[in-house]
Amino acid sequence: NILEEKEGSRNQPADIELNGMFYEEVSFHSALDNASNKKVQNNIQAIIVPHHLVASTYIADLTKMSSGRNIERVIIIGPNHENIGGQAISSAKLSWQTATENLESDQAAVEQFLYDLDLKEDTKVFSNEHSIGAHVSFVKHYFPQAKILPITFSSYAVLNDVEKVSQWLSANYNESTLIIFSIDFSHYLAKPLADEKDAITRQLILDKDLEKILELNNDYVDSPISLATALLFAKLQNLNTNIIYNGNSFDFLDVKPAETTSYFGISFTKE
Secondary structure (H helix, E strand, C coil): CCCCCCCCCCCCCCCECCCCCCCCHHHHHHHHHHHCCCCCCCCEEEEEECCCHHHHHHHHHHHHHCCCCCCCEEEEEEECCCCCCCCCEECCCCEECCCCCCEEECHHHHHHHHHHCCCCCCHHHHCCCHHHHCCHHHHHHHCCCCEEEEEEECCCCCHHHHHHHHHHHHHHCCCCEEEEEECCECEEECHHHHHHHHHHHHHHHHHCCHHHHCCCCCCCECCHHHHHHHHHHHHHCCCEEEEEEEEEHHHHCCCCCCCEEEEEEEEEECC
């Protein structure tokens, strides 16, 4: 099922403006500089990266590494943090302001996704949703010609939603597509306990244990549904799972927090 772009461009300004949860100038440029020596690959089909800008280096590194082929469509999937709207799955045709030019949604892809999953467009979900917004400047930098398909899961999503979305992704994936799963992991715990939770999560990821992943709470991951979707997509595409990074906000911040957030950087690659 090849999705074709519609002609025409959107009016300015962007529907969604940059805010502090989407873009921090210093950390953005520092992350780009840090990623400049990363070797690009042409076999990365999907990545898991944070949406917490404290870990911008993980976002830049994995996005840069994925840029070894011509990417025209980036699908960004993450949590609907505020459970806005009445649907477990949301998408919308919008335009995001980035650090440079606006990043447009892939209108044809959004329409196809909504139609195939019998969903209604809901623009309100995305106004302040940093699981999508935190990535737009990085996507625009590394894939300046690409357009995005934004997808969010509310906390009410269930296994059937995982199956529907992962199967849709697998059926509509092509070689000019990259999927970014925007996920933060352990929340609000002291670092030693967060590290313990991360060790459990790491093993569940390597075991591809969707049932146990879907039972996890915020101590482990902020969007079990998004993580399960990533792993099921990887299974459907017969991809390798490569855990490249695992870190904690405690390590990134000069002032050490009592409550932390942890992060994974993961790539899914062809043989």
